[in-house]
Amino acid sequence: xxxxxxxxxxxxxxxxxxxxxxxxxxxxxxxxxxxxxxxxxxxxxxxxxxxxxxxxxxxxxxxxxxxxxxxxxxxxxxxxxxxxxxxxxxxxxxxxxxxxxxxxxxxxxxxxxxxxxxxxxxxxxxxxxxxxxxxxxxxxxxxxxxxxxxxxxxxxxxxxxxxxxxxxxxxxxxxxxxxxxxxxxxxxxxxxxxxxxxxxxxxxxxxxxxxxxxxxxxxxxxxxxxxxxxxxxxxxxxxxxxxxxxxxxxxxxxxxxxxxxxxxxxxxxxxxxxxxxxxxxxxxxxxxxxxxxxxxxxxxxxxxxxxxxxxxx
Numbered sequence: 001x002x003x004x005x006x007x008x009x010x011x012x013x014x015x016x017x018x019x020x021x022x023x024x025x026x027x028x029x030x031x032x033x034x035x036x037x038x039x040x041x042x043x044x045x046x047x048x049x050x051x052x053x054x055x056x057x058x059x060x061x062x063x064x065x066x067x068x069x070x071x072x073x074x075x076x077x078x079x080x081x082x083x084x085x086x087x088x089x090x091x092x093x094x095x096x097x098x099x100x101x102x103x104x105x106x107x108x109x110x111x112x113x114x115x116x117x118x119x120x121x122x123x124x125x126x127x128x129x130x131x132x133x134x135x136x137x138x139x140x141x142x143x144x145x146x147x148x149x150x151x152x153x154x155x156x157x158x159x160x161x162x163x164x165x166x167x168x169x170x171x172x173x174x175x176x177x178x179x180x181x182x183x184x185x186x187x188x189x190x191x192x193x194x195x196x197x198x199x200x201x202x203x204x205x206x207x208x209x210x211x212x213x214x215x216x217x218x219x220x221x222x223x224x225x226x227x228x229x230x231x232x233x234x235x236x237x238x239x240x241x242x243x244x245x246x247x248x249x250x251x252x253x254x255x256x257x258x259x260x261x262x263x264x265x266x267x268x269x270x271x272x273x274x275x276x277x278x279x280x281x282x283x284x285x286x287x288x289x290x291x292x293x294x295x296x297x298x299x300x301x302x303x304x305x306x307x308x309x310x311x312x313x
Contacts, residue, residue, distance in 0.1 A: 032069050037077040042109060046077060049113055053121045057146065061204050066128050073101030073124065077112060085111035085151065087120045096131050111148070118146035129208070130215060136177045138211055140184075141191030145199065156249075158189040163242060171238040175221055193249075197241045198229060201252055 028043035035047040058065045085107030092100040105116045122143040162168050169190050210228045221234045231237040
């Protein structure tokens with residue numbers, strides 16, 4: 001359902017931020033990461049944080065920790081309270097293998113620690129699992145779901161503004177997006193909200209299984225959202241999602257799954273800013289099976305990027 005050829009993303013603002021004159025003074029290595037930044041203590045702290053996030057987020061999304069990468073990911077970090085939090089990760093997918101990891105992030109130490117690293121590492125975990133690029137709305141929505149509540153609130157406010165001014169993105173257009181639009185902020189806001197809407201109903205593992213079906217089965221969106229979430233059409237999903245947003249994103253107490261296949265929907269018991277600690281989803285799928293996606297015979301150079309420019313930081 002989601003096919004892609006060779007993709008090369010050119011990220012202009014990252015060229016501006018990470019110029020040739022960028023100097024990193026300290027390096028710290030773990031099993032899967034090599035962190036470069038200006039402060040030796042920050043390099044060690046953030047490298048260990050990245051390793052810890054990789055383990056915890058793997059379990060959160062997949063129900064198990066992903067294997068050690070063949071080569072560690074190099075992370076280049078710029079710290080500064082005056083820097084907008086953001087990041088970019090690049091990698092190559094070829095014949096079912098994912099390699100050539102490189103990450104560049106910036107922001108205050110707090111926002112890099114609790115938002116930017118979780119965001120970028122989620123991209124890497126999903127890429128390692130699926131071994132192919134994901135739809136942009138799902139990739140960015142899932143990554144944004146792991147950010148600190150303060151950052152998520154900014155995207156939520158952007159979404160409220162878009163919906164109130166009739167500038168919302170219809171789901172058929174959002175789901176069809178292959179590349180970042182000129183202004184990517186609406187993509188992040190809409191993607192995050194629809195991902196949260198689906199995860200609150202059936203949990204993260206089930207959502208990953210839904211994405212696997214989206215990538216591997218020649219089915220239209222109406223068929224898939226009905227089969228996995230019980231919405232008869234994509235339009236019905238859109239209407240219920242918008243209503244949920246307008247009512248303040250309340251908790252789910254039942255299920256909208258297909259008759260005869262329903263399971264009581266899980267309650268989100270903690271704020272997602274605390275999901276790295278003790279959040280629990282009582283979902284029916286505990287470990288996500290390896291996707292059936294056939295490996296691509298053509299190398300795909302893939303980039304993900306985000307920067308939260310909504311409001312002051």
